[in-house]
Amino acid sequence: MTKNSMRLDHVVLWVADPVAAARFYTEAVGLEPVRLTEFVEGKVPFPSVRVNEETIFDLAPHTFADRMRMLPGAADSAGHPVNHVCLSLPADAFEALRARLERYGVPLSDIGHDSFGARGSAPRSFYFRDPDGNVFEARHYDA
Template identity: 75%
Template sequence: MTNHPVRLDHVVLWVADPAVAAGFYERMLGLEPLRIAEFTAGEAPFPSVRVSEETIIDLAPLTLAERMPALHGAADSAGHPVNHVCLSLSADAFDALRARLTEHAVPMTDIGQNSFGARGKAPRNFYFRDPDGNVIEARHYD
């Protein structure tokens, strides 16, 4: 594999209530919430959750979608969720996430096998939705 200078910095998900969404990602995935107090105080336009040292998910309120037409050609995409975001976990964290989602009655798919991703084929994966309907895929690699 070659050393590639591009890394994923962040993904923006449209959500109805960013604080609720941040709580979901913290409880279900253990992702660290960022800028919650600032968002609640009106000092930040949205909070985020940390995926890794170099990657976050921004939880943008749907009210910000009205600003997107300022970017030429983006008006039709404003407020629409992406197809899905995939998070890679260790096998133990994968099993623990599935157990937490079950405990909280979060619907999810059956476990898939050998799904191709950034690091090749993942032996197991599944999908679930966050409270705003964004689809999240969880997977692990050997």
């Protein structure tokens, strides 16, 4: 595709309850928890979940906003989800994710077809929300 060495490292999601969010992402979405025990023990400010070997979602509590001083106005982003985050999976994992979300009673969009993304046109995709209102797209590519 491209020889760009830049990679997506992490996405910070604002959540009301990081433990409940971690439970959703591990049980319903199938991601691996990172630093959850340390968060519960009060040793780290937020837990994360691993998307793949290179990418995690940080689950930042709304109360963490007052620490967001890296840029003027950064704290104002608390509670404002991004438009959506897209997860690309193999076709069998796509099916498994959809089935798992259905078992958890997560509302799902209809299956979309031929939406454009980083790897071209994906034959199928669908959308869902996490318990904090963050919108996710799941898709798979043929190869």
